[in-house]
Amino acid sequence: MSVSLAVNGPVGWITFDRPKAMNALSVEMLQNMTSQLEAWRTDPAIRVVAMTGNGPAFCAGADLKQAGAPVGPGELDFLDNIIVFFNLLRSYPKPVIAAVNGLALAGGLETVLCCDIVIAGQSAKFGDAHSNFGVFPGGGGAAILPRKIPANVAKYLLFTGDALPAEEMKTYGLVNEVVADGELIARVQAFGEKLAQKSPVVLIRMKRVANAAADKTAGDALRDEELELRSHQRSYDIKEGLAAFAEKRKPQFKGY
Structure with a gap:
């Protein structure tokens, strides 16, 4: 399965689980995450959702091998699935925490932009990367990133395709906390439990x-x-x- 799901107390965990593909977003992943978020939306036991990645990347973006794949009549194409997932995540009623390990690029960065709180491991890096492959963002890279960080920094990331380290992104306001890589999951779990005590x-x-x-x-x-x-x-x-x-x-x- 391309996504791992777990519940730890009041926190529902979604883990991108395609480590060999740098957790690139596939249609299967998008549909699985959308379905799980919908299920947790009305589950009173789940107070907080946390998202992270398995392996060296949080998420390196969309699986470009699937991006232009044809679909049958009435079926959602790759972009449709991306839009459904990001719109749901962005408007999700419960707090969503990004536990960013490794690289968060393109669609991975856009996933982070949809989250309420961002806690990153020291080795994490953030970048848009769409320009590296002549791809245009569709999940908020150009529209939302300049609202989250200074416009000139957003344009730097958009135009160059480069990635910046977590500590630097913290100074720009995208990242709330930077912790040691080995402490990331425990810190996010503790933070989620803190939020779960609120109304x-x-x-x-x-x-x-x-x-x-x-x-x-x-x-x-x-x-x-x-x-x-x-x-x-x-x-x-x-x-x-x-x-x-x-x-x-x-x-x-x-x-x-």
């Missing part, structure tokens, strides 16, 4: 408002937040959180 419904609402804010004026974003707060005031979790604070105990959130 699921408040994280969902925070993520939605934060994601939408970039396309709004400050005033519209604040109004959106105020409306979300009004809805949240009717939730069980806010009542439980306030009661726990008053009673000096740990809250027991239920996610609604």
Whole structure:
């Protein structure tokens, strides 16, 4: 199987598992990950999703051998599958952590761009790489990367096809933490468990408002937040959180 799936407590793990192909994205991988994300979306036991790669790469991008393959009438082609996967990952209601080991290039970098938190091993490198093969990005490389890091750095990665180390990408704001390679999985698991202790419904609402804010004026974003707060005031979790604070105990959130 091209993707390995595991559940460790409240964290659902998706591992790119084509190490001999540098975990290049295939149609099978994209469909498997999309199906699993859809299943976990409504599973209350899964509070956080983490993504990583098996072998020397996180993900080296799309499998270019499949990119132009013909499909039958009514079937999704490679680009269709890419778009479905990235759109789902980008709008996913639960927190998604990228545990970046090794190379994250092209579609691998675009996967990282869809994640909420990025924790990287010291040996990790990030690059667009599409220009190296005359390929145009389709998962946010040109559209989203300049919103995540300074525009001139994004253009450097886009134009040159070069990759930059994790520590440097941390200075540009793409990476949250850099840890020793051997500590990456344990650190991401611990971080996921920390997030899992929060109210699921408040994280969902925070993520939605934060994601939408970039396309709004400050005033519209604040109004959106105020409306979300009004809805949240009717939730069980806010009542439980306030009661726990008053009673000096740990809250027991239920996610609604």
